[in-house]
Amino acid sequence: MKTIFKVWLGVALGIFACPTFAAINVFACEPEWGALAQELGGNKVSVFSATTAKQDPHRVEARPSLIARIRSADLVICSGSELEVGWLPLLFTQSGNDRIQPGSPGFIEASQLVVRLEVPKVVDRSLGDIHPAGNPHVHLDPRNIAKVASVITARLAEIDHANGAAYKERADSFDKRWQQAIQKWQQRAQPLKGEPVDVYHKDLSYFINWAGMREAGSLEPKPGIPPTPTHLAELVERMKRNPAKVVVYSPYNDPRAAEFLGQRANIPSVLLPFTVGGTEKAKDLFGLFDDTIERLLATVK
């Protein structure tokens, strides 16, 4: 009897010790931020990603299921710099949730935490450019992931004081593994230095910059404007003078334009994962960089 009582008491105290146990609801606009929040929050977070690798993050419908999710969110993490301008503002106004509005601790705009590339001196929206605030696809520089990670950790601890030490511990562990991985990737990506690459959309700029590659052209005449026959013909011409080693595209792009250019220019067209879930090997952030580098290495040998 005594033993049973002790067990019962232990269970009861265990419950009372964490009476308000509930996971922090994280709403990530893109899969990479969801994956990062999961790394840092472990079982103390419940992560929802509004988009998958197969979806164009610029073009998302603010559907009721997303509104329902953001309503109960404690922390929203997005790329920002107008990447989600077509849908996120509507979700914010419909959410009725003060905790996650822009400017509050429950909202993180990743691109504001790093040095942005391709910030235009003059914005001319009439040209259809969907990167008017600079390039928002900041996650493909692994150093940017580390910067955003430290802010996510601080916010998790701010929202959930009780578990502050646990978040710090997880963050230290992640950072150690991530820095080691960056060193490995730097070594591995050496042969990519200086290699010219054609992209579909300008969503690889941070990776190209980090790896020291060179963007020779893009299939879209302007970010967000689909490839046209005229532009593709120009690219084929330009590639005669300024050849690229490979033309890459992301899971949310139509591969046909990349395949067309690849055939005309006699270079491989290669799918890169772009984000977590984009290829089978890109199961997490580590796999995302592993697979991106390996797929590119296979084309420059």
Ligand SMILES: [Zn+2]
């Ligand atoms: Zn874009």
